[in-house]
Amino acid sequence: MPDISAWFNDLLSGNLIFTPTTLGYYWTGLVTTTQLVFLSLVIGLVLAVPLAIMRSSRRKWISLPVYVYTYVFRGTPLLVQLYIIYYGVVFFDGIQQSFLWPIFREAFYPALIAFTLNTAAYTTEIFRGAIKATPKGEIEAARAYGMSQGLMMRRIIIPSAFRRALPAYGNEVIFMLHASAIASVVTLMDLTGAARYVYSRFYTPFEPFLFVALIYLCLTFAILFFFRFLEKKLLAHLKPQTL
């Protein structure tokens, strides 16, 4: 261990910008970014599945509210949504007196809420498209087996829609990673926030921003390969047959 730390200190010596301290900032930033993106994606996904089912409903009073929600959240910038939630959270009556206030006072939760609602809107539309594209034959087969509406949803439509949604959802995950950079605007120390902090301390734009750009690039490629792998496994039956 001492060898490694000596080597590390050697590497960083004579370098004002990449010191153990600033690398620590980047590490905190990476952790914050990952938490924020991962949590919002998971919660957004959980919200999106029932919303997509509602959105595909033939009854107007069920599908219309969901449509309005996705239209508004997909049609306005995430930054505006973030500002509305970040500045607006104090207007919920009694929140400043409640036990939740220490949580909401920090920027993390408003950012998480904004990101979650945003990704849920996009994911809802992705799933709706996938549900709509269910081959008629699959539905007819399920009906012929006497499946109820709910059972058909659970066993036939949702699993096949999930697979069809996979490529588009992979893009959404990457989009969310990139969109999370705006968390730094509301004082959060995410990856971009770390870069901005280092920039403001040393007035050197190239090193911090290029460094985090590289980290984002690596994360993007990791997500890309993960989804390619998933597609290979789950969409194997859609590949052209080679005899």
Next chain:
Amino acid sequence: MLDLQGYGPRLIEGAGVTVQLAVLSLLLAITLGLFTATAKMSRNWLLHGIATVYTTLIRGVPDLVLMMLLFYGGQIGVNAISDILYYDFEIDLYINFNAFAAGVLTIGFIFGAYMGETFRGAFMAVDNGQVEAGKAYGMSSALVFRRIRFPQMMRHALPGLSNNWMVLLKTTALVSVIGLTDMVRVAAEASRATHEPFVFLIPVAVAYLLIASVSEWIFARLQKRYDIGFGEH
């Protein structure tokens, strides 16, 4: 009603900045996209390589990070150039790296990569026989591009183009972070000053929805125009 505690006129001015920024960036992005698509389809490995690196890198990094890199780095780059001009050639030239120009350049540069992919797919969808027919008529390649490839390509490119435009429009909100007074920045400032965020931010959200609706209508008309001769869809 539009006064909004005195912020109304500034908000409208900000909306003007947003629209100008978006339209100028779109023009730059389309130009860059056409070059990128051409480079990606060329047999020259260097051009192909540069275009591939450009589209991959840009699409792998957040817009905001690129914007800050270009905005903060751009000022330092410009200063370095004017230093060289001053000390070596005694030309006293101070260039202020304007936030609006930086915004247009970065957004145009970012979306040029996305447009490049859109145009590449669209160019490949044009039947090669059409291009050959144009050549057989003795058209120069510029004329073939203008009269045959471009108009037919646009039919295939428009859905992607309209998608990119919607994303671009929302991306313009980020320039408020690097100091440009678009409508988001005005609204955020007003929210902080008056502690009434909804009064300012919700009209801004509505303005974005309005611009999006109007452009959707324009794109539908354009699509109809470029679909001429291909029957109703």
